[in-house]
Amino acid sequence: MTGKLRRPSFRLPPIISASGPGIAQASLGLAPIGRAIQQLASKSRYRAANHVEDPDHRPHYAYCVQQSARLAKRLGYPRISVIEFGVAGGQGLITLEHLCSAISRRLGIEIEVYGFDTGTGLPEPKDYRDLPYHWRPGFYAMDIPALRARLSYAQLVLGNLSDTAGAFFAEFSPAPIGAAIFDLDFYSSTVDALKLFEGPRGSRLPRVFCYFDDIIGGDIELYNDFTGERLAIAEFNAGHERIKLSPAYHLIAVPPVAEWHHQIYILHDFQHPDYGTFVSDPDQQLPLRHRPGRRPRPEISGRTP
Numbered sequence: 001m002t003g004k005l006r007r008p009s010f011r012l013p014p015i016i017s018a019s020g021p022g023i024a025q026a027s028l029g030l031a032p033i034g035r036a037i038q039q040l041a042s043k044s045r046y047r048a049a050n051h052v053e054d055p056d057h058r059p060h061y062a063y064c065v066q067q068s069a070r071l072a073k074r075l076g077y078p079r080i081s082v083i084e085f086g087v088a089g090g091q092g093l094i095t096l097e098h099l100c101s102a103i104s105r106r107l108g109i110e111i112e113v114y115g116f117d118t119g120t121g122l123p124e125p126k127d128y129r130d131l132p133y134h135w136r137p138g139f140y141a142m143d144i145p146a147l148r149a150r151l152s153y154a155q156l157v158l159g160n161l162s163d164t165a166g167a168f169f170a171e172f173s174p175a176p177i178g179a180a181i182f183d184l185d186f187y188s189s190t191v192d193a194l195k196l197f198e199g200p201r202g203s204r205l206p207r208v209f210c211y212f213d214d215i216i217g218g219d220i221e222l223y224n225d226f227t228g229e230r231l232a233i234a235e236f237n238a239g240h241e242r243i244k245l246s247p248a249y250h251l252i253a254v255p256p257v258a259e260w261h262h263q264i265y266i267l268h269d270f271q272h273p274d275y276g277t278f279v280s281d282p283d284q285q286l287p288l289r290h291r292p293g294r295r296p297r298p299e300i301s302g303r304t305p
């Protein structure tokens with residue numbers, strides 16, 4: 001569950017924060033400093049979302065919402081849906097509502113919020129793949145009236161996902177799914193939740209920002225590739241030719257790397273009609289630079305070689 005997430009840190013690298021740029025430049029040279037600043041700038045998108053709008057300190061939620069809204073905006077979608085699978089008491093869903101309101105106002109995109117949960121806490125583990133050495137049925141039961149009283153517009157989808165996932169699109173007609181937070185703890189429940197990515201055409205963005213809460217853990221959980229959420233992800237990929245979940249390599253390659261960066265996956269729907277729609281910088285050129293100290297040769301016209 002999300003409470004186990006270690007607080008991520010966005011401190012500047014010590015060489016910059018402790019010594020100041022002058023000393024750092026003297027000891028490292030200019031290029032590494034430039035690179036460090038560039039790296040920090042490239043992470044500023046979710047730093048801003050986290051610090052400005054995230055009172056519960058869930059940068060992983062902020063990142064998924066903000067990036068899915070940006071993608072939707074670039075593709076010209078007016079509305080998206082954001083889902084939390086596994087709500088428990090509801091603190092995460094309240095945070096999600098708060099983040100979605102702020103990001104919706106900022107980007108001019110409507111965001112619907114859905115929270116899936118049994119309402120009665122964890123079901124019985126089905127077998128060893130649900131990690132019964134760590135989870136017990138009834139953990140994380142919801143106080144439904146108390147949560148409903150705190151929610152402004154998020155919709156609760158109550159019941160076991162094995163029953164609710166199949167009826168979701170017909171019952172709610174949700175806007176395309178842009179982001180999904182997976183915090184169901186079990187392999188079997190995550191398999192059921194991932195079936196929403198088999199929904200009808202138009203039920204998701206071409207790339208969906210996902211967060212998986214239970215893939216790192218600690219010395220008791222011992223999450224691995226053969227049980228739990230990691231197994232559900234692997235089986236989803238093996239079972240789908242044209243739709244895949246991939247780690248977000250751009251987050252884990254560039255320091256500073258937080259634990260949650262390893263927990264972000266992107267769903268790529270290669271057959272989505274908008275998968276190839278251009279969303280990048282429209283002005284990309286790499287002209288040849290003049291050699292230092294040499295003037296460009298004047299153009300010779302009217303002569304054939």
Ligand SMILES: C[S@@+](CC[C@H](N)C(=O)[O-])C[C@H]1O[C@@H](n2cnc3c(N)ncnc32)[C@H](O)[C@@H]1O
Pocket residue numbers: 001002003084085086087088089090091092093116117118119120121122123139140141159160161162183184185186188189192
């Ligand atoms: C760790 S809690 C979620 C915590 C919440 N995301 C947060 O950050 O506060 C896991 C939740 O998943 C729900 N859950 C697990 N399997 C489920 C299933 N098959 N159908 C519906 N809900 C399920 C449980 O009821 C439980 O409340």
